[in-house]
Amino acid sequence: MSAIKKLAILSAAFGLLAATSGGALAQKKYDPGASDTEIKIGNIMPYSGPASAYGVIAKTEEAYFKKINAEGGINGRKINFISYDDAYSPPKTVEQARKLVESDEALIVFNPLGTPPNTAIQKYLNSKKVPQLFVATGATKWNDPKSFPWTMGWQPNYQSETQIYAKYILKNKPDAKIGILYQNDDYGKDYLKGFKDGLGAKAASMIVLEESYEVSEPTIDSHIVKLKASGADVFINITTPKFAAQAIKKNAEIGWKPLHFLNNVSASIGSVMKPAGFENAQDIISSNYLKDTSDPEWKNDPGMKAFDEFLAKYYPEANRIDSFVMYGYTVAQGLVHVLKASGDNLTRENVMKQAASIKGLEIGSLLPGIRVNTSATDFAPISAVQLQKFKGETWERFGEVIDAEVGG
Incomplete structure (x- = not known):
């Protein structure tokens, strides 16, 4: 083998070695959907x-x-x-x-x-x-x-949120007659379970009516009428935005004024409270973990x-x-x-x-x-909330930040 050929092989080997060690130092790993760009x-x-x-x-x-x-x-x-x-x-x-x-x-x-x-x-x-x-x-x-x-x-998580509402009711309105409206799916049932767990042994005597609705229903008005007729003075509103706004409006229309708890997923001022009418939404209680853009604070x-x-x-x-x-x-x-x-x-x-x-x-x-x-x-990134009450055109927070871990 000629000296030139030997030199060529040697330099190729060195080149390969340099490339491999450089690659090992700065190795990038990608799965589908990721690249250099x-x-x-x-x-x-x-x-x-x-x-x-x-x-x-x-x-x-x-x-x-x-x-x-x-x-x-x-x-x-x-x-x-x-x-x-x-x-x-x-x-x-x-x-x-x-x-x-x-x-x-x-x-x-x-x-x-x-x-x-x-x-x-x-x-x-x-x-x-x-x-x-x-x-x-x-x-x-x-x-x-x-x-x-x-x-x-x-x-x-939903169960934690409604457990907090249940504990608030037990402390502040222990003789409550509770009416519940919930969406008939995993979302609604998860919230419902948390609420009943929060009431514990009192659930059977305090809950006077549970009404479920299907997401395909155009309106939940008839359910609100039934809840009012049950004599409930506390309303647990487990609904998505469209139905939450309907419930708030219907309550006002039929003059039903229970202590009203609204799940956090429908507490948007722009999508729920404003369309339902600020005057109809006064004193509703919910919870939050985000800053409210309408709060001058x-x-x-x-x-x-x-x-x-x-x-x-x-x-x-x-x-x-x-x-x-x-x-x-x-x-x-x-x-x-x-x-x-x-x-x-x-x-x-x-x-x-x-x-x-x-x-x-x-x-x-x-x-x-x-x-x-x-x-x-622990796959629950955010586990704390603060209670809030709707006043005027905004939510007012009250009480301490509560860690909402189930069982926590």
Whole structure:
């Protein structure tokens, strides 16, 4: 072998060695949906149908990701946000989830909305090992890392929320006659279970009527009339926005004035209270973990100023007093935190690992004292709320921030 040939082989070998060690030092790991230039995020939202009021959540997320992309992206990668409508119909949700995973090859399915829709895709996404991350529903079952390691919730869970209402009633109105209206699905039943657990042995004697409605019903007026006729003086309103507004209006129309508790998922001023009529919504009690955009207390708050700047630049047509806009803005920041923490290891496994390693994350739109925390055994990122009462045209918070962990 000639000296020139030997030299050529030797330098090729050195070149290969240099390339391999350089690669080992700066190795990037990708699953479908991630590359050097982009991160593909899938989403499913009811832009149409009975829960269409929630559609602004994904529109806000899309606007927030535009902001992130304009500022250079996540570790230099642009977010490609793909969002589909499922009309709050579980069979449609399944179709859209398959499309996102099998056709679009999204890295994750982020913040899909609704308890029945998420239930319909949970087994599929877990079998495919695709993160079903920060689902937009407070059902208690999303915090089950043992059975469903690829599914994680976001907001405080439903059972905890209604347990807090039950404890408030036991303390402040122990002789209450309680009427309950709930949506006849997993979402409604989860809230109902928490409320009954909170009342404990008193549930049987205190609850005078439970009324369920189907999401396909055009109006819930007849249920409200029945609840009034039952003699209930406390009303537990477990409804999605369209029906919540109907209930508030109907109560006023028939002159029924119970102590009224409204679940957090329908506490939006823009989507529920204003359409129902501020005068009809006075003294309703709910709970929150987000800052209320209509509350003058936050006028000079840095977190609120950042929110307003974001809206002005990236989503000027948004209804500022719609709390679903604030929700979308907040959960989008949660995802950005996780993706940044994932670095150059953009595998689905690592994204879930980072999502399960959040410690004391402060987001400017959360109420003071409320932080995001997760672990390998705790898939409930936010678990604290504060009670609030509707006064004038805004919510007024009262009492302490309560940790809403079930059994906590």
